[in-house]
Every structure is written in structure tokens, then in C-alpha cells.
Amino acid sequence: QVQLVESGGGLVQAGGSLRVSCVASGRTFMDYFMGWFRQAPGKEREFVSAISWSGRNLYYAESVKGRFSISRDNTKNTVYLQMSSLKPEDTAVYYCAARRGAVNYYRTVNDYDYWGQGTQVTVSS
Numbered sequence: 717q718v719q720l721v722e723s724g725g726g727l728v729q730a731g732g733s734l735r736v737s738c739v740a741s742g743r744t745f746m747d748y749f750m751g752w753f754r755q756a757p758g759k760e761r762e763f764v765s766a767i768s769w770s771g772r773n774l775y776y777a778e779s780v781k782g783r784f785s786i787s788r789d790n791t792k793n794t795v796y797l798q799m800s801s802l803k804p805e806d807t808a809v810y811y812c813a814a815r816r817g818a819v820n821y822y823r824t825v826n827d828y829d830y831w832g833q834g835t836q837v838t839v840s841s
Contacts, residue, residue, distance in 0.1 A: 718742040718830045720812045725835030733800045736835055738812030740793040749815040750788060750795040751822055754808035754837075761811065763823040765797060775822060802839045809834040
């Protein structure tokens, strides 16, 4: 079993930056494909970004491309999402997700095995 814990959320003004982190524990000797999703009030959980175990393959939703950057540090079992040029529409609960082994799909909720509890990101105008 793997546990995921997010941190770093908070309140930020439009145009500002914020970095959220996700630490994995438990079966940390395993390799994981990691993803970030977000869910705004009244909307479904949507894909934001994903990263392969090696960190060489990065994926972004079109809405955040050029503004968000995903990275990981496997020595710390941690994945990061650096968010810049934040907009009010980025306001959501941000969730960390993990998938065991290699994956062919990564853009839907059902593509992942483990989820964190989420961290709230609020962008004010």
C-alpha cells in the first residue's frame, strides 16, 4: 500500500506562484508514474500534469501548459508541481495520484491506483 500526502496549497493573488508537493510513503521501493489532478466546485476532477518514473516524460493539460511545471525527486519520493502566472480559474483542490508500473494512459482518474487527500489552492483576483 502507498500513502500520498500533499502540501503547499494556500491563497495567492492572480499572477503569483505556488508550489505544491506530494510525498509518497509505504512501498517506496516501487516505481510510480505520478500525476496531478484538480477539482473546482461543481466540476469534475480534471487532469493537470503527469510525470514518468524517470522524470524524462512530462505531460500537461493545455490549460496549464507554459505556466505549470512538474518534477520529481525519487530520492525523496516526492513529486512537485510549480505553478506560476496563476489565474482565478486555477482555483481548485489539487490532488496527487500514483500509478504502479508503466502506463499507456494518464489523463483520467481511472488511470491511477492511489490518491492523496488534496490541497486547496485559491487564486484571488
